[in-house]
Amino acid sequence: MTERTANDEGPPGPDGDEGVIVTFKRSASGLLNGRTITDAMGQGPFGFTCDKHGDLYTAEQFDGPLGPGEGAAASYRVNEDASLDPASPTVKNGGTDTCWFVITDDGAYGYATSFFGNGRISSYEVGPGGELALLEADAGANVKLGASDITLSRDSRHLYQLNSFDGMINAFRVQADGGLRLIQTVQATRPNEMAARIGRAGS
Numbered sequence: 001m002t003e004r005t006a007n008d009e010g011p012p013g014p015d016g017d018e019g020v021i022v023t024f025k026r027s028a029s030g031l032l033n034g035r036t037i038t039d040a041m042g043q044g045p046f047g048f049t050c051d052k053h054g055d056l057y058t059a060e061q062f063d064g065p066l067g068p069g070e071g072a073a074a075s076y077r078v079n080e081d082a083s084l085d086p087a088s089p090t091v092k093n094g095g096t097d098t099c100w101f102v103i104t105d106d107g108a109y110g111y112a113t114s115f116f117g118n119g120r121i122s123s124y125e126v127g128p129g130g131e132l133a134l135l136e137a138d139a140g141a142n143v144k145l146g147a148s149d150i151t152l153s154r155d156s157r158h159l160y161q162l163n164s165f166d167g168m169i170n171a172f173r174v175q176a177d178g179g180l181r182l183i184q185t186v187q188a189t190r191p192n193e194m195a196a197r198i199g200r201a202g203s
Contacts, residue, residue: 001022002019002020002021002022002045002047002058003020003021003045004018004043004044004045004046005019017039017043018044018063019039019042019043019044019045020037021040021045021048021056021058021076021084022035023036023038023078023082023084024082025081025082034082036081036083038076038084040058040060041074041089041090042060042062042074042090043061043062043063043067044060044062044064045058045074046060046061046098046099046100047099047100049101049103050078051126052105052107053130055075055076055129055130056076056077056078056084057073057103057126057130058074058075058076059071059100060072060074060090060098061097061098061099062098064096064097065096065097067096068096068116069095069117070092070096071094071095071112071114071122072090072091072092072093073090073112073122073124073132074088074089074090074091075087075126075131075132077129077130087130087131087132088130088131088132091133091134093112093114093120093122094120094122094137095113095114095117095119095120095122095138096115096116097115097117098112098113098114098115098122099113099115100112100148101150102150102151102159103152104152104174105155108126108178109124109125109135110124110132111123111139111159112150113149113150115147118143118144118145119143119145119146119147119163120137120138120147121138121139121140121143121150121159121172121180122137122138122139123135123136123178123179123180125178139180140161140170140182141170141182142182142185143163143170144165145165146163146164146165146166147162148161148162148163152174156174157173158173158174159171159174159180160172162188165191167187167188167189167190167191168185168186168187168188169185169186169188170182170185171183171186
């Protein structure tokens with residue numbers, strides 16, 4: 001799990017550095033043992049996912065609206081003892097408050113959403129060892145302030161992104177080169193006008 005504002009890092013990180021990742025060993029019966037705390041490579045680790053090889057990928061929000069344009073993602077190799085080794089350094093995407101990350105089923109591409117600023121989806125190319133390289137800083141059309149939850153279809157051919165302010169869901173086709181093509185926008189919930197006003201004030 002991630003703790004984006006934790007300061008109890010060991011060894012301590014630089015001044016202002018916040019955020020740890022907590023991992024556990026899992027027994028054959030499903031019980032969790034041996035908590036390990038790892039200082040995140042960037043700041044504010046938030047949403048995370050794993051690929052089929054067990055590599056871990058995290059969004060990094062870098063103080064959200066207080067750190068405009070500092071959103072990022074990072075990746076780690078998970079060892080048998082549940083400790084983490086960096087697979088890729090922090091890779092910035094120019095977004096603000098990067099909070100969610102997903103990876104395609106074949107492990108080739110990753111996508112992150114940034115909530116504040118103008119809102120965006122950023123795409124990453126994933127190397128064979130889990131290394132991240134920014135593909136497109138702003139990869140999705142019609143993505144706005146309030147871009148939040150993101151998911152891929154079972155076959156990773158389509159990506160769906162929710163906007164928490166206007167209640168819209170954008171549907172994208174995932175191209176062979178990792179690009180995103182908008183194919184549909186639907187109204188999923190009623191717009192949250194109060195949240196949108198707060199978001200605009202904080203962005």
